[in-house]
Amino acid sequence: MPHWFNNACYPGTGQSRSEVTNPATGEVTAHLALADQADVDAVVAAAAAAFPAWRDTSLANRTRILFAFRELLNARSAELAAIITAEHGKVLSDALGEVSRGQEVVEFACGMPHLLKGAFSENASTQVDVHSVRQPLGVVGIISPFNFPAMVPMWFFPIAIAAGNTVVVKPSEKVPTAALWIAELWKEAGLPAGVFNVLNGDKVAVDGLLTHPDVASVSFVGSTPIARYVYETGTAHGKRVQALGGAKNHMLVLPDADLDLAADQAVNAGYGSAGERCMAISAVVAVGDIGDELVAKIKQRTIGLRTGDGTRGCDMGPLVTAAARHRVAGYIDAGEAAGAELVVDGRAVQADADGAGFFVGPTLFDHVTTEMSIYTDEIFGPVLSVLRVDSYADGVRLINANPYGNGTAIFTNDGGAARRFGNEVEVGMIGINVPVPVPMAYYSFGGWKSSLFGDSHAHGAEGVHFFTRAKVITSRWLDPSHGGLNLGFPQNT
Structure with missing residues (x-):
């Protein structure tokens, strides 16, 4: 499986390969070429060479290509969803939802002519005018995680491309096909060669983007330790960096809910998505005396879930790799050993799948405490922990004491409590009776504390600002000039 630049596949010069598997069966489906430094240089050089012409392409023409890409993606979204299911394991309905949420950012970016409008002040001084513009950065790198092989890169590249940048996507080596499929779609939509590129690889490719002198910015989504590394390394090499890290998302349930x-x-x-979401709820915080009833209701629903191959109409698919399955099972072992009550055990799930897939079933713990590893660590698997507190105030203190601040939710019928929660909780994205508060594309996505490194969130207005830089121009013109006659209706080209 190759890289992609200049609108064509590129086998690369690197000698290392990694296996791509179908997590529902354990079958090896492809071997992926991993980049060496020469491959990094070749792909970045293609993006750098394409930048001047793309930067100077009119907003009208850039937008036409974005609209063409949008229409192609709408028509063929089922193809992309099938690729995601085959390599990640999530069920088809979830994969289609991922594509749809990514498409929202494409649609947002189609409004780039409006989003890039600057300001103008006539006669700021006598016969002196001042205006502002936002211009693209150059070559931008996107380092994407395995859990959303389409949606997460689409948080970034539609805005980057619409703003006039060229892009190098480094997908997770576990799920590379979606990025290559998207590259083909951009070519079909008419995007010029070198504007969208795919660099497959491991740490060599990541470090190559973080240190390459021709890469202006890096966007990253992944675990907190790697996000911190990406931010520190990229900024040390003069890059603009937005690095979205891990999470421990709480759902506070009040007695009136x-x-x-x-x-x-x-x-x-x-x-x-088998809990493999940075916005997954992994900690339910029951307030007051509702714990037993709430746990019973969650258990009833959990034991009715069907786990298996994502193509068979199951509720939940496998984890992405055998290593992920082993890691999650280890956390279940640790939670049981620490004294949490194991209400539903997913370690021996009977999965509806062919072959030796990477399955852990839905798992539910009760009476979890804050020192247990199943609470302190981001498990990234289908493990739900229930903690109990005496009051709303205790619940907010527990959430605010956590080092992560990505997403949280409150379930209540008390508007005053909900409003107070939105004001007091130290988390970037908040849901009120909404468990996964991922904002629409015209708002920005990102957390607080150890869930974000850098000062720009993804998409929305912050995404536009991240992929552009401001320029203010002060001008005085003493002599007017005139153009020739042309009575035709003016056209945007």
Whole structure:
């Protein structure tokens, strides 16, 4: 499986290969070429060479290509979803949802002519005008995680491309096909060669983008330790960096909440995509004396879930690799050993799949405490922990004491409590009776504390600002000039 630049596949010069597997069966489906430094240099050089012409392409023409890409993606989204299911393992409905959420950013970026409008002040001084513009950065790198092989890169590259940048995507080596499929789609939409490129690889490729002198910025989504490394390394080499890290997302359930709704949403948010979401709810915080009833309702729903191959209409698919399965099973062992009550055990799940897939079933713990590893660590698997507190204030203190600040939710019918929660909780994205509060594309995505390194969130206005830089121009013109006659209707080209 190759790299992609100049609108064509590129086998690369690197000698290292990695295996791509179908996590539902354990079958090796492809071997991926991993970049060496020469490959990094070749792909970045293609992007750098394409930048001047793309930067100077009119907004009208850039937008036409974005609209063409949008239409192609709408027509062929099922193809991309099938690729995601085959390599990541998530069920087809979840994969289609991922594509749809990524497409929202494409649609947002189609409005780039409006988003890039600057300001103008006439006669700021006598016969002196001042105006501002936002211009692209150059070559931008995107380092994408395995859990959303389409949506996460689409948080970044539609805005970057619409703003006039050229892009190098480094997908996770576990799920590379989606990025290559998207590259083909951009070519079909008419994007010039070198504007969208794919560099496959491991740490060599990551470090290559973080240190290459021709890369202006890097966007990253992944675990907190790697996000910190990406931020520190990239900024040390003069890059603009946005690095979105890990999470431990809480769902605070107040005594007045609809417990059936809360149980439904805890299951949806805890086990969707096998828990491999940075916005997954992994900690349910029950306030007061509702714990037993809430746990019983969550258990009832959990034991009814069907785990298996994502193409067979199951509720939940496998984990992405055998190593991920082993890691999650180890956390279940640790939670049981630490004294948490194991209400539903997913280690011996009977999965509906052919072959030796990487399955752990939905797992539910009760009476979890804050010193247990199943609470302190981001497990990134289908493990839901229930903690109990006496009051709303205790719940907010527990959430605010956590080092992560990505997403959180409150379930209540008390508007005053919900409003207070939104004001007091130290988390970047908040849901009120919404368990996975991922904002629409015209708002920005990102957390607080150890969930974000850098000062720019993804997409929305912050995404536009991240992929552009401001320039203010002060001008005085003493003599007017005139053009020739042309009575035709003016056209945008």
